[in-house]
């Protein structure tokens with residue numbers, strides 16, 4: 001704690017209910033300083049070959065591997081999630097850096113033959129200083145998912161983590177520096193919305209990649225539009241999971257739990273509207289409730305713990321408020337939805353709750369319409385494929401969607417009609433770094449991960465080459 005206290009100064013955050021460190025929000029002077037450092041680093045970094053940039057990134061990935069446990073433990077303290085999940089987040093961050101290290105040398109353009117021996121070629125050039133702004137649910141992973149493609153393409157980055165979870169992005173900065181990245185290539189500024197706004201509006205920031213809520217995403221886009229800057233927006237969701245009667249029930253139940261309870265339910269892509277075909281509804285619900293009640297809650301640093309603490313007191317109250325609202329609107333709490341006080345005295349101030357399954361839900365209820373961002377699953381029954389597709393798509397958001405069925409033709413037919421950017425067949429919340437991730441509708445613009453993201457961190461230059469004489473009309 002002392003180490004980070006000295007480094008990061010005065011911003012306050014809590015775990016479990018205690019102050020961990022104080023950090024000072026960065027103002028205009030610090031943001032300018034970070035952007036200036038990134039501008040300097042960009043000059044040489046952008047001139048390196050992809051292979052050379054890839055080498056530094058591979059070294060960063062090795063360092064992450066060596067510090068896996070240290071980073072994961074710090075992420076637990078930072079965020080409250082279980083150590084088991086934090087390790088997987090660190091692995092995803094490392095794999096992402098490794099993956100883009102490999103892709104760095106594949107950046108290439110096209111050669112276009114034209115009449116008279118003339119030709120044109122295209123090349124992908126980096127954008128410059130990119131700003132990354134992160135949410136608090138996957139702090140280390142988000143910093144890696146943004147920085148890896150940005151750096152691979154020859155950009156530099158100023159990253160602002162959420163003020164609620166400021167620590168592990170700073171660890172990533174230390175790792176890049178140790179791996180041989182030039183000074184200022186990846187900078188971390190601390191603070192909340194004011195610091196974020198300063199970054200978005202900075203004239204020397206060429207692009208903003210944002211992960212967070214839909215309302216903040218709108219503001220980010222508005223600010224970026226003033227400078228005509230491209231944005232990547234990874235926003236919220238209220239995703240549907242469709243379970244047909246011919247599903248493998250065991251897998252469908254496991255899928256529903258994976259779709260709702262990772263990271264204490266604080267996952268953008270969560271499939272929180274679980275539509276179950278009427279014939280298997282009672283059996284499915286009884287199994288889901290039984291397994292939800294068996295989820296071990298408590299000290300997130302223990303190996304046996306499967307659910308840690310929510311991120312803050314105010315967020316816990318917000319999530320419990322959604323459960324209360326659901327009850328008022330006629331939903332039945334089938335399990336959970338209560339504050340949870342672990343037996344160990346050191347955890348008493350933590351922000352724990354029991355994971356919740358809501359029954360008797362209707363499509364118009366708040367719990368079915370709004371993103372709760374906590375461990376609350378709403379189960380709904382349906383009769384026909386046509387009906388469930390209409391209801392599943394009846395949302396302004398479109399981040400993810402899932403379908404469980406043994407009928408391969410139904411699976412593809414259904415997915416084809418789902419209005420969501422990231423779809424899963426017979427699983428849920430699986431996000432390999434090789435695969436693009438992102439949303440339709442208000443859930444966002446652009447993608448993270450996969451080859452396509454190279455396009456979001458570069459701009460295309462076209463060069464026409466005349467091999468004859470100029471034929472002037474004048």
Ligand SMILES: NC(=O)c1ccc[n+]([C@@H]2O[C@H](COP(=O)([O-])OP(=O)(O)OC[C@H]3O[C@@H](n4cnc5c(N)ncnc54)[C@H](O)[C@@H]3O)[C@@H](O)[C@H]2O)c1
Nearest residue numbers: 134135136161162192193196197212213216234235236268
């Ligand atoms: N699609 C995805 O990949 C993805 C991933 C994780 C989280 N999320 C979404 O994030 C939300 C939860 O995260 P959150 O509460 O941290 O979101 P948030 O929108 O409140 O904040 C996100 C980040 O934006 C910063 N910010 C806030 N106002 C700003 C402003 N006016 N200008 C610039 N920066 C500003 C915050 O300090 C924070 O760093 C959920 O809606 C969740 O679905 C989406």
Ligand SMILES: C[N+](C)(C)CCCC=O
Nearest residue numbers: 138262267268269429431
């Ligand atoms: C790795 N998960 C669990 C799919 C999370 C992706 C990032 C969204 O919050």
